[in-house]
Amino acid sequence: MNTAQNIVITGFMGTGKTTVGEIVARKLNRPFVDMDVEIETRAGFRIPQIFRRQGEAVFRDMERQLVHELALRHGLVIATGGGALVDANNRQMMSQHGIVICLNASKAEIRARLSENQHRPLAAEWEAHFDARLGAYASIRNQIMTTGRTPEDIAADILALADGALYVRSPEGGGYPILIGSGLLHRFADDPKAAGLAGHVVVVTNETIAPIYAENLVEELPNANLIIVRDGEPHKNLDTVRGIYDDLLALGADRRTTLLALGGGVIGDMAGYVAATYMRGIPLLQIPTTLLSMVDSSVGGKVGVDLPQGKNLIGAFKQPKRVIIDTDVLATLPELQWRCGMAEVIKHGLIAQPALLEPSLWQPEEAAYLVRHAVQVKIDIVEADPYAHLNLGHTFGHGIEKSTNYAVPHGEAVAIGTMKAALLSRNLGFIDDDLVAQIQRILWQIGLPTDIALDTYRWYAAMATDKKWQSGVSRLVVLKALGEAAVVEGLPPEDIMAVL
Ligand SMILES: NC(=O)c1ccc[n+]([C@@H]2O[C@H](COP(=O)([O-])OP(=O)(O)OC[C@H]3O[C@@H](n4cnc5c(N)ncnc54)[C@H](O)[C@@H]3O)[C@@H](O)[C@H]2O)c1
The missing domain is CATH 3.40.50.300 (P-loop containing nucleotide triphosphate hydrolases)
Incomplete structure (x- = not known):
């Protein structure tokens, strides 16, 4: 300080x-x-x-x-x-x-x-x-x-x-802090009151994070219980949510209990949804553990789960009391997950903060700086429009995830989606071939894919189930220029099929 x-x-x-x-x-x-x-x-x-x-x-x-x-x-x-x-x-x-x-x-x-x-x-x-x-x-x-x-x-x-700490102004007025730094998880465990936390806490995590971070955390906190769910996107569904409700009831959780989501975007979205709905809403703290959840999903209050028919079809807006980003936890993150998080960092760079496209920053050692600047982009987006985020590449990405039954990780799907959005932006005359080539080079340099062999009709049909696609009218985010995104609505299907 x-x-x-x-x-x-x-x-x-x-x-x-x-x-x-x-x-x-x-x-x-x-x-x-x-x-x-x-x-x-x-x-x-x-x-x-x-x-x-x-x-x-x-x-x-x-x-x-x-x-x-x-x-x-x-x-x-x-x-x-x-x-x-x-x-x-x-x-x-x-x-x-x-x-x-x-x-x-x-x-x-x-x-x-x-x-x-x-x-x-x-x-x-x-x-x-x-x-x-x-x-x-x-x-x-x-x-x-x-x-x-x-x-x-x-x-x-x-x-x-x-x-x-950074601060997000939430739509209802007020807001919440986002703390970013090294060693924050231990600082929090040592003095939860300093983080505004008093009383009963339930940590929700998955079977991978539990032995690395969650079990220690629960032992250190004075009045905490642990709920462990299965790992992975296929478990981000209402069955798992139901299981968490049952566990909360068995643990005697009431409206004063704080739910602490410790994990990647899957845990954050799912535990956040539980916090939004259990007993009509209980306090939530987000402690994201993947790069993706640090720079994107833990901020903005969108929470939810998937249905077999599509991703994130059930959800709510639930603002956390605070977000604690301890960059030390990235040390155990599998490399694939680091790359997936980088896809979101690059997205933030393309739509608002080109400085993030500087390769010397793409190292785990630079995580605190990288996360801070990428999170600021997300904050600016959610403050400008809390309910419709500018999610470059995401509708294409959701289509990939859904039509491959979530075999492709979210971040890789976003990378391919970003490339498709860049091609679409070029076809619409907004950006030139050089920028498209630059985006491709950046994604390759990070080790991210930029294309996938998929049945294009299935891909298109899966995209059309996206929530943002209203009454059959397409709604896609494109690049107007480097650092500037915009939404285009009602594109003819052939324009979209052309880039798939
Ligand atoms: N709510 C939003 O605004 C928003 C935005 C973007 C993405 N999302 C959602 O986020 C989800 C993807 O999140 P994700 O990429 O974090 O995936 P994830 O939560 O599945 O985590 C990826 C993998 O990394 C493991 N892991 C997490 N942290 C670790 C650590 N520190 N060390 C070792 N292993 C670790 C997890 O157990 C998991 O196996 C998707 O469901 C997507 O829809 C939501």
Whole structure:
């Protein structure tokens, strides 16, 4: 953690800035400044008196001066006044010298919290402020939803952010941190409370991961059980889900139990689906163990299982409480799985972050950097449109997986799908032959396939069962240019067949 950096907590009144700020300051052993208290101490008056006697403009001036003074100091935990960072200059000043985190809560929640306060402002007054300030607050990158959460839990998210975690803003408001680094699994096991985890935990994993990581983890956690399922995509189905429900009931899991998905995308999707549905939803933590699940499936909240008729046909959106990515676990990942994860990294590079296409980064030693930058692409995608991700090559890939009865691993199917999407993009006149050749070279260099001998009619029919293919109308992601993807709808079947 950068100890010089200030941690600045802002947000509307009633979001808990002071309470949470005090906890954060205590945990980090840092000085805490509550801006409103500081202004009152210096002025010798309560804020309502300053407003009455000198007017709001004078108060805002005092606030501005204090922002400038505090921003230039180091290592503070600061709770701002509710309106302090509505001013864009104040926001900029604080974020130049620290990490700014906005706490938010729904209007109904704030109404309930304020009703307990004997000095509460008039509803008409604060509700007008609430609406007027929404835009300024929303422009702050780090958002933490406080509704229904304890101050300790919120403080844990702030500590993660201050420690360099990435943050995903979820569609319902609020969001969750993604921690990336070496040794995080042990750090988590040593102090699950620091990760906002208290109470009963059930780790869901598979028979391969259990002896390597899960059994140790469950032993180290104070109140944890283990559910082990069969390994592989063919088991990502409702039968396995049913088995997990039965095990959870037998273990006495209730709505306060946290489900911890420890494994690749299959475990993440399936355990996530269980967490979304068991007792109408229980908290979920994602601990992805494959490169693919680190850079893609653990982020964004899409969870689900396959039906014999198609992949991921049953599902839900379930945002995790946090994602913990310990890059050390990649040491035991089979090489094929590393390559499969690289297919998703390359996809992210092609659609948004060409820097990921630099071969010197494709080494396990560079995993932390690679994962961080690839995850950021996924975050940007899910924040822009949480429900329809730009999944280059995936509809082609799903068609391969389905028509080969999942004999081809997901990542290899994505690589072939990416190549097909590149060819389609070229045929549509968006990109040139050179870029197509470059994409092929990159995939080959990683050791990924770019084509497959399949019955094209079966392949096409399997693609047409994809969820994104609505009412028989095709919907495919193409490359408009390197670093830019777009969706094309309703292409004639012969255009698609031509690249298959
Ligand atoms: N939800 C989403 O947004 C999303 C996005 C992409 C993919 N997916 C899904 O993800 C799944 C594919 O995920 P995957 O590629 O991670 O496959 P996977 O979960 O099957 O894992 C691949 C293999 O690696 C093993 N493994 C995992 N971690 C290991 C480790 N650290 N050491 C040793 N072995 C390890 C697993 O046991 C498995 O045998 C598919 O079902 C796909 O549909 C979901």
